[in-house]
Amino acid sequence: MEFLRPATWADALAAKAEHPGALPIQGGTDVMVEINFDVRRPEALLDLNRVGELTGWDDHDGTLRVGAGVPYARLIRELGDRLPGLAQASRTVGSPQIRNRGTVGGNLGAASPAGDAHPPLLAGDAVIEVESAARGVRLIPAAEFYLGVKRSALEPDELIRAFRTRPASGPQYFSKIGTRNAMVIAVCSFAVALHPGERRVGTGFGSAAVTPRRAREAEEFASAELDWDGRGPLRESAAREFGELVKRAAAPIDDVRGTADYRRHALAVMARRTLTWAWDDHRAGTKGKEAS
Numbered sequence: 001m002e003f004l005r006p007a008t009w010a011d012a013l014a015a016k017a018e019h020p021g022a023l024p025i026q027g028g029t030d031v032m033v034e035i036n037f038d039v040r041r042p043e044a045l046l047d048l049n050r051v052g053e054l055t056g057w058d059d060h061d062g063t064l065r066v067g068a069g070v071p072y073a074r075l076i077r078e079l080g081d082r083l084p085g086l087a088q089a090s091r092t093v094g095s096p097q098i099r100n101r102g103t104v105g106g107n108l109g110a111a112s113p114a115g116d117a118h119p120p121l122l123a124g125d126a127v128i129e130v131e132s133a134a135r136g137v138r139l140i141p142a143a144e145f146y147l148g149v150k151r152s153a154l155e156p157d158e159l160i161r162a163f164r165t166r167p168a169s170g171p172q173y174f175s176k177i178g179t180r181n182a183m184v185i186a187v188c189s190f191a192v193a194l195h196p197g198e199r200r201v202g203t204g205f206g207s208a209a210v211t212p213r214r215a216r217e218a219e220e221f222a223s224a225e226l227d228w229d230g231r232g233p234l235r236e237s238a239a240r241e242f243g244e245l246v247k248r249a250a251a252p253i254d255d256v257r258g259t260a261d262y263r264r265h266a267l268a269v270m271a272r273r274t275l276t277w278a279w280d281d282h283r284a285g286t287k288g289k290e291a292s
């Protein structure tokens with residue numbers, strides 16, 4: 001197996017153009033498991049760890065651009081106040097060792113319906129920045145990035161450069177159900193983000209359809225239902241209806257981690273609870289648990 005080690009982003013793109021079959025490796029927390037278990041035997045590995053352009057983030061004109069190689073541990077530490085939903089999700093990923101190595105770029109590259117970064121990226125309207133040597137940069141809204149089980153809109157000659165998103169303008173929450181408390185793949189997961197300036201609610205859920213998805217009807221319902229001007233309380237019946245609409249957006253399967261019925265039920269509960277927490281925070285003038 002060839003091992004390619006570009007030192008710059010331009011070299012990485014050139015290497016991917018020359019070897020479209022080369023498998024990118026960042027933290028390696030998915031790739032090495034697959035190689036060790038003989039799930040894949042790529043013709044070449046494209047190690048991105050020397051590419052400095054992937055490991056930084058910046059904030060320009062109100063948009064955060066976070067390099068694909070920023071590990072979860074740094075995301076929690078450095079961006080937890082600006083991206084509280086994604087930071088909450090990052091805290092649930094694996095163990096400290098996995099959070100030190102694993103990245104949102106790798107989660108996107110794997111495009112598993114159970115990946116924990118996806119629901120908050122969807123709820124926060126993130127855009128995925130991908131690039132190829134031949135065609136340059138493409139910006140793909142998260143909602144259009146996931147195409148099927150472990151399939152994304154990334155072309156064979158493209159690499160993920162970064163994701164872009166606005167810092168939270170309101171409370172955000174992430175909730176995940178696993179078969180134990182840590183080191184666990186989501187049975188299902190849900191993220192909510194309030195966008196008070198636009199009077200809008202964003203959502204994302206995982207492990208309950210072939211791809212991570214938004215629950216659009218639920219978003220529309222809650223956006224219209226919430227008392228953005230008066231900040232009045234969220235009616236219990238409205239919170240329940242929101243949960244039911246999220247449940248209806250799901251298309252889960254029975255598998256070893258849980259049944260489809262359980263997943264639907266759990267999604268409705270997580271959606272009701274997280275919307276209630278987020279709205280209560282908004283009424284209290286706070287941005288959620290990660291806010292400083």
Ligand SMILES: Cc1cc2nc3c(=O)[nH]c(=O)nc-3n(C[C@H](O)[C@H](O)[C@H](O)COP(=O)(O)OP(=O)(O)OC[C@H]3O[C@@H](n4cnc5c(N)ncnc54)[C@H](O)[C@@H]3O)c2cc1C
Pocket residue numbers: 023024025026027028029030031032033048068092093094095098101102103104105106107108109110114115116117158159160161183184185186
């Ligand atoms: C013990 C353990 C526990 C885990 N727990 C969780 C968990 O709780 N939640 C969760 O979501 N995941 C979990 N994972 C899976 C994994 O840690 C995550 O998916 C992580 O985000 C992968 O990031 P990485 O940088 O290690 O990716 P890699 O393993 O380096 O790559 C993953 C995929 O992305 C591709 N890729 C990487 N970088 C790029 C790029 N720049 N451009 C294009 N493609 C790219 C690779 O080719 C590969 O297909 C766990 C894994 C292990 C081993």
